[in-house]
Amino acid sequence: MIASIVFSVICLAGFGFFGWNLWKIRYNINLGKDIDRSGNKSERLKTMLLVAFGQKKMFARPIPALLHLAIYVAFVITQIELIEIIADGVSGQHRMFHEALGGFYTFMISFIEILSVLALIATFAFLARRNIIRLARFQKPEMKGFPSLDANLILLGEILLVMCIFTMNGADEALYLQGASHAAHDVQGSFGFTISAWLGEHVFSGMDVATLHLLERIGWWGHVTMVFAFLNYLPYSKHFHILLAFPNTYYSNLEKKGKFTNMESVTNEVKLMLDPNADPYAAAPEGAEPQRFGAKDVTDLTWKNLMDAYTCTECGRCTSACPANITGKLLSPRKIMMDTRDRLMEVGDNFRKHGKDYDDGKALLGSYILEEELWACTSCNACVQECPVNIDPLSIIVDLRRYLVMEESKMPTELTGMLTNIENNGAPWQFSPADRGNWIHED
Amino acid sequence: MSNLKVPTMAEMMAAGETPDILFWVGCSGSFDDRAKKITKAVVKILNHCNVKFAVLGAEESCTGDPAKRAGNEFTFQMQAMMNIQVLDGYEVKRIVTACPHCFNTLKNEYPELGGNYEVIHHTQLIQDLINTGKLTIEGGTYKGKKITFHDPCYLGRANDVYEAPRVLIEKLDAELVEMKRCKTNGLCCGAGGAQMFKEAEKGNKEINVERTEDALETSATIIATGCPFCNTMMTDGVKNFNKEHEIAVLDVAELIANAAEL
Ligand code: SF4
């Protein structure tokens, strides 16, 4: 009875706090500018199924793809067991589905156990890749501090979780063997789960009933605690991608990657400039907000850019394919995404505390991302191609450049020259437009 | 005196004729000495196959690509709108270009500003000429030679064109050897995003050198590209390794024109 109440309170608090964090993230993402990603639903659904559910882009690198798949499938399937845990916890029963489902129950739990072992192996491999082999893409400057800790914490949590599952099932199996499991009304027998049948017989067999009951409860409560801890850690972690990967791939950019967005605000002005009959004073309709060209802070980006930032897994595939980063430049597309997320969380907190007009004197551009990073980008789209969850760092880079160039006229001097040439000569170099056809008559 | 036939749109109009396709030459193809050779190779192929084409000549202007990538949407849209006026004035429907940057901009970014054309890359046009039997190639010149193809970002990843240039290289009876980073994983030459017009930011290596190493690893004797900027970058990269006498950097159009002995 007391256990049921304690459990229900933990449940409510766990889901409640998680819900509050979800609401904050939704609020933050909605601080972005509008962009239409509603059309072409079937193509969107297909992209989501292939890229998020099917992990298609992960398989460009097969080894981490398989390891990741093991953890992913184990995670998804274990949720089924979670239903029973919650039902048991609230009702105070033990293995509610055991008798009801019969052989299917044995099959399900066995399946979960096998996947858990695979996930455990994958987890150790991932820890090794990060901490022993020290793969280059996990050692970049932006990974110092919390991001590295974050990744390791999750992996350690995963190990604990799997240990809890096996302690719970193994101890229960040993109890069953002694005719003392609550799930089997004190009859002697075996659950027949693939892994814990062995554990029950070989690891837990010598223990007395009281110890086993204690271990079984430790496993059970440990499991529950880990699940709620994990759930509430998610919103602070790169692991939030396990939820956002789905909407984020659904709202992918379906256009050709080479197509940069058209700035309609500019189109209107350019049309006025080119139209000799236009009334120059009619330019600004009344009550129109002063336009900012490009992006200086996260609120100038689109909601999709912001969703991208929350979806980023910090895997660094983008950075490891970035020609600028490969050749030692400051630019790292992963850092662009991490900065955007950090700044967005800061702006969101500020707005909720002090209201939407609050200005903390900082901005994404300058306080987080430096001009030197932006000007190193070749717009090659390698980062966009690589990203396993269809994030587009390039579109943020371009919007920040637009702000620098159009609002502040800040750019490398050679580019100023190039732009002047285009405006005056119709070519990025200093040639006379009249000579453009000269090649025809040259030998 | 060159014996190429390169009518301009204005000349065609004056003669009461309409070309089937406009050849968009681009800034590099018009002004850069190395790129002009690529332009001429394309013209040779078009002439040889009796394609009814025209160029804009002095009426052509920068598509605005480097301005847009640099972040200056004003300059880009000014260029785009002026070009669209000219193109629509001549009622242009189809455009071929040898520059992936012009290709991408005309094809993807002009429609929203009112310019709607069917735009193809020169490798796609040449592939079509071969498929329809208008162009035949004997493998003589490049038979058995090792050729590697460097994917231009704005042709490959940006527009998913990977096959046309490769099909053409295989028509040469040459051995197409891929670099370890190719197609969707191809590494940029370092020129895109307006980098062509500025010094690289501080780093420990030039991007074109990194990319040239990929090409050298294949031990190909010819690096083929489909972009005048990639051509410049790879040529410089090869020079950096003092290999300019052993390794040629050529556009696919030049390979085809040479093989067809045009
Ligand atoms: S588009 Fe820019 S940031 Fe992305 S990989 Fe290419 S150079 Fe790096």
Ligand code: SF4
């Ligand atoms: S942007 Fe994509 S590829 Fe880059 S670190 Fe984030 S999830 Fe990985």
